[in-house]
Amino acid sequence: MKSTAYENAAFDYIVVGAGSAGCVLANRLSEDPGIKVLLLEAGGSDWNPWLHVPVGYFRTMHNPSTDWCYLTDPDRGINDRRLQWPRGKVLGGSSALNGLLYIRGQREDYDDWARAGNSGWDYESVLPYFKKSECQSRGENAYHGVDGPLHVSDLRLKREIADRFIEAAKTVGIPQNDDVNGARQEGVGYFQQTAHKGLRCSAAKAFLKPALNRPNLTLIKRAHCLRLLLEEKSVVGVEYEENGRVHQALTRLEVILSSGAIGSPQILQCSGIGNPEHLQRVGLPCRHELPGVGENLQDHLQVRLVFKTRCRTLNDEVRHPLRKLAVGAQYLFSRTGPLTLAASQVCIFTQSREGLERPDIQFHMQPLSADKPAEGVHPFSAFTSSVCQLRPHSRGYVRVTSLDPKKYPSIQPNYLSAEEDCRVVVNAIKVARKIAAAKPLAEVITEEYIPGEAYASDRELLEAARQYSQSIYHPAGTCKMGHDDLAVVDDELRVHGLKGLRVVDASIMPTIVSGNTNAPTIMIAEKAADLIKAAQAQQARAS
Template sequence: MRTGAGSSRRQQQLDYDYIIIGAGSAGCVLANRLSEDPAIRVLLLEAGGRDWNPWIHIPVGYFKTMHNPSTDWCYITDPDAGINGRRLQWPRGKVLGGSSSLNGLLYIRGQRDDYDSWAKAGNAGWDYASVLPYFKKSECQSRGANEYHGTKGPLHVSDLRLRREIADRFIEAAKAIGIPANDDVNGAQQEGVGYFQQTSLNGFRCSTAKAFLRPALKRPNLTLVTRAHCRNLLLEGKRVKGVTFIRQGQEQTAIANHEVILSSGAIGSPQLLQCSGIGDPEHLRSVGVECLHALPGVGENLQDHLQVRLVYKTRCRTLNDEIRHPLRRWAVGAQYLLTRTGPLTLAASQVCVFTRSRPELERPDIQFHMQPLSADKPAEGVHPFSAFTSSVCQLRPHSRGSVKIISPDVFIYPSIQPNYLSAEEDRRVVVDAIKVAREIAGAQPLSEVISEEYVPGGTYRTDEELLEAARQFSQTIYHPAGTCKMGNDPMAVVDERLRVHGLEGVRVVDASIMPTIVSGNTNAPTIMIAEKAADLIREDLDRR
């Protein structure tokens, strides 16, 4: 069953060499790289539909595709004591390209030490020197090639097409408090302030579906099936031999001669493992699932970046003024249609800052996303006044949460408990981070155009009050990771070759394998993981 009606022969052919579950940031990369060998038959299963929604391809379209059940899984966390019992919406892509079709397009790799720490923990081949070639392999960098960047990959990375005065002022204010200018936070060092780059080409989003999957679909050895919701893995002893999935109300079975690869993300991958009887025996029994393979770490080690969003009213114009009136929105739309420039090319943020919450730290531990607009909920429209947003998050939180099924039925969403701010260090960092945000806001030339701190507001002053502000005004920055972690300790789920411990014929390849979350946005690292995994899979095939 190829990209459309397909042939009856292909519909009946349900045995393949590799089955990839999830056509997201990782799955599309794997489908491309594995199908490069014409002798390998690949089946790619995606629970969502095709990426036909035009808002997917317009950079600012995430305002329309997030929280939209036709493109988003629309997960919601459990009530979390660390954020005053609030539940947060966790968007995850349910469409070709996965979250790379919904995200804010920001291209960030993380820090050298992130990957070196993975290797030091026993994951050979995951140090920075080993993974850098995979970042370069996927990348088509608009600035050209150098030691850190490539130009021959399918993923287009380009400079922003929108710049505004308030963003320039923010950069100068950050420099005024001692944060160095850095034009390439994905280069020699991450620390500093500068403009983000984004995954886009000629004013359009460059998702992994567009970059990797679309060209590969021309190959006869790659089969894509959309609207295919995987129910469980098929185990024969300690070998995974295939998968069952539901499509158009009918259950189908697909057999993998070599491997099944889970690329369903930090929520979907552990959920499918648990529904298949792979996980913590006590938990599985409690929800009526027979434990077929004990692996207590499945669904544990959940990490996410929690952002505190500070909003400042200004005496100068911001994007709020450009887009809040209907006539101006029409003008913005016309500008985009004619020139592929303007506010509709806006990534999730303009300015990034990587810095230290305390001067004595060895490396940056907080990140800022500065947006030249403000809103309570972006999908509901911007504020009726001039303002900008300064969001700050802790890069390497110590708090750990979990993803646990509550039913054997894979169609019932699992329990998601982030346990935000449960670690004392995280509470200290979030307070210090707000102080740094206020330092930037208090520096020239930014301070001269700020009229008021609107959120959380100047009444929050003491450390206890700032912590309360963090609990009340924080939001996810959409980076769940770590729930099928790589390692060799008792709670590890996969080894350094991403094979599930104790089983044959199954791997996990997505952000869930991160032992510790990377210091920054997670999409580029997930693509890197898939690039490296494709080589590992081919190497293991050659050894057969």
């Protein structure tokens, strides 16, 4: 039980993190004017204009003013390379600097969660929450909503090379699918994006900004959560740092961690919640034993194939200063053109080999190519065909390494550590090459630039994957939902064994969804808000 002092706390709920999930929670929980909500965000305001221009992720990723700029540990599976893992450190979190791609995953993803004992997380149960958040530009149907604050729209940029890519995929037997978030996911088509009238629609813009004028919602920016305040087996508040000063905020009902797959386990561990052996090695006293905190890390690893072409691509449109000026003017006056580019144009969901019942690989096709986006595009015409395994078997971890809660944790993805993942990635490269060899795409390809035709055998293709792969920035699973020994939260997202604490973000995914993770994270927060409200109502009836 919480002490009387905490019953007089200023806030009913404290939400830690104003990212994709936190913005949703702040909006939905503060809809009741009698409920007081505190939202803490370690980053600042989303004032930077590049946060609102769709292609602005080229400027905001790897920028310490908007990005946590995480870096993984050296990983044996990718030749001891370290990968950059951008995570939003700004209002809207990663939804403010991601690639804007709107993908929900597969029906089976959620049905698998439910079959594992997580009641209420099957596809039919979560579909209403996807629809609730959505304002779909194509209109309402059985799979899409139009009354939500999150705008989802078609791309404003299409190019010949993308059309050729779609036709080539169809030539090799991949069906056309104009709605991979509808009745079925398998197929090829153009992505949709979280944008409206040529501007990014982040979670901050969709959910938080409309709620900020409510007197019962308090937002504190640049407030870095250091640890949770525990009283026996109850969480009663948080300790945070703002402008160099340490403060405490107390809650009458709950603290809700929405700091993402890296931040949420780090805060738990810094609070003494986690694996006792690991905490003791760091010098942290164990306040509550939960071995699964920070474990079960999953991510989508992509292999990026680059093909030179004899036809023009976006490389040609944005390479020279005068053309950049023309592109800027086009966007300024019409909100169209290359500056509306999402992270990819064309998506494919398909099988890496025959005999599979559902897609296990995803393509992101970009009508441009670059070694690193911040360094500019290649000085030749080319496009990128990126392919990733949707449901990797490899598991990594996030673990604190210091008593200092502001020091970054160890991030070890353990990419390609499972044999099945190695088989899938080799087959995925073969599928990419099969598409590239099909008409009408093959007619304009002059060379496979990366990884190159020198990589031919299965062993060589696996080596190419180890050397040329990159993250798509979808970390998940580090506070998994479930009822096994590694589960951190139950199916109402309450932390096992503690009162007054939930985790609501991508870290609760038992297994990563088959696709991009932003839309599912928003869905998780929508459902969590209803779970929290129901628990509050039940408590009120019992008192």
